[in-house]
Amino acid sequence: DGGITQSPKYLFRKEGQNVTLSCEQNLNHDAMYWYRQDPGQGLRLIYYSQIVNDFQKGDIAEGYSVSREKKESFPLTVTSAQKNPTAFYLCASKEGRGDQPQHFGDGTRLSIL
Amino acid sequence: QKEVEQNSGPLSVPEGAIASLNCTYSDRVSQSFFWYRQYSGKSPELIMSIYSNGDKEDGRFTAQLNKASQYVSLLIRDSQPSDSATYLCAVKRPWETGGFKTIFGAGTRLFVKA
Numbered sequence: 001d002g003g004i005t006q007s008p009k010y011l012f013r014k015e016g017q018n019v020t021l022s023c024e025q026n027l028n029h030d031a032m033y034w035y036r037q038d039p040g041q042g043l044r045l046i047y048y049s050q051i052v053n054d055f056q057k058g059d060i061a062e063g064y065s066v067s068r069e070k071k072e073s074f075p076l077t078v079t080s081a082q083k084n085p086t087a088f089y090l091c092a093s094k095e096g097r098g099d100q101p102q103h104f105g106d107g108t109r110l111s112i113l
Numbered sequence: 114q115k116e117v118e119q120n121s122g123p124l125s126v127p128e129g130a131i132a133s134l135n136c137t138y139s140d141r142v143s144q145s146f147f148w149y150r151q152y153s154g155k156s157p158e159l160i161m162s163i164y165s166n167g168d169k170e171d172g173r174f175t176a177q178l179n180k181a182s183q184y185v186s187l188l189i190r191d192s193q194p195s196d197s198a199t200y201l202c203a204v205k206r207p208w209e210t211g212g213f214k215t216i217f218g219a220g221t222r223l224f225v226k227a
Contacts, residue, residue: 035217040121042201043157043217056210090156099145099164099205102215104156 003027004105006091011110013078013085021076021108023091032074033092033102036060043090049074050097078110086111114139117204117218125224132189134221136202139183144213145205146178146185151220152198161187192225199223 004025013019023032031050035043045058049068063082068074078085088109092102118137126132134148145164149157163169163176163185175188185204189196199220208214 040219042115042117042219045214050212097212099162101145101147101159101162101203103159107156109154 004091004093004103006089006105006108008108009106011108012113013110014113016080018077018079019110021078021089021091021110023074023076023105025072025074025091025093025105027093027095027103028071029093029095030071031094031097031102032068033094034058034064034066034074034076035090035092037088037090037107046076046089115218116140116206116216117202119200119202119218119221121219122222123224124221125226126192127226128192128194130192130225132192132196132223132225134187134189134200134202134223136185136187136204136218137183138185138202138204138206138216140204140206141180141183143180143183143204143206145215146176147203147205147215148174148176148185148187149201149203149217150196150198151201157201189223192223194225194227197223197225 007022033048034046047066049055065077091105094102148161151157161176163178169176173190177186201220202218205215
């Protein structure tokens, strides 16, 4: 079955700790994205990658880092510099650079201990 | 002004009625428009894409696009309790840094009463 797999589903972070959220896709999509969703707000773009070994900052990249060493994987690290990390994190992918829509993984809910 | 605006709701309709969800966007060069359904605690699921003016129908769903008015809507006919969810409008526009960017609205909560 093709799809986007995010793990873990729930994650707790201690103060001062870095945590990494996993996103893997077997759709052979070039583009991958990370969004953050807070209650009552739209999705906000953290980082995106159009191709392997290349990624760009989105609107709220501060306190986050990513890597794109493989086409199928786009992990997101929430660093200790992100002072308000509690949110629902969504990974998405898209085929090509055209008008195709993005498709989402099941999300990771991150909370502070 | 938000780039993509939706009424947060909740919009409450009786079972079997037509639910009408609206979305306006600010950038005239926006070119692709999407509706996603998001159940509570779940990820968004694409239900409709529309790229040109007019109506596009898929089962009980109809998307309507009016680029002159910068307005896109989603109609759900014969609404069912299982349609109760938050509906996100998404708009794709050119990005200042090159390429295209998808902007999401905050969503409209729909409640279908049995």
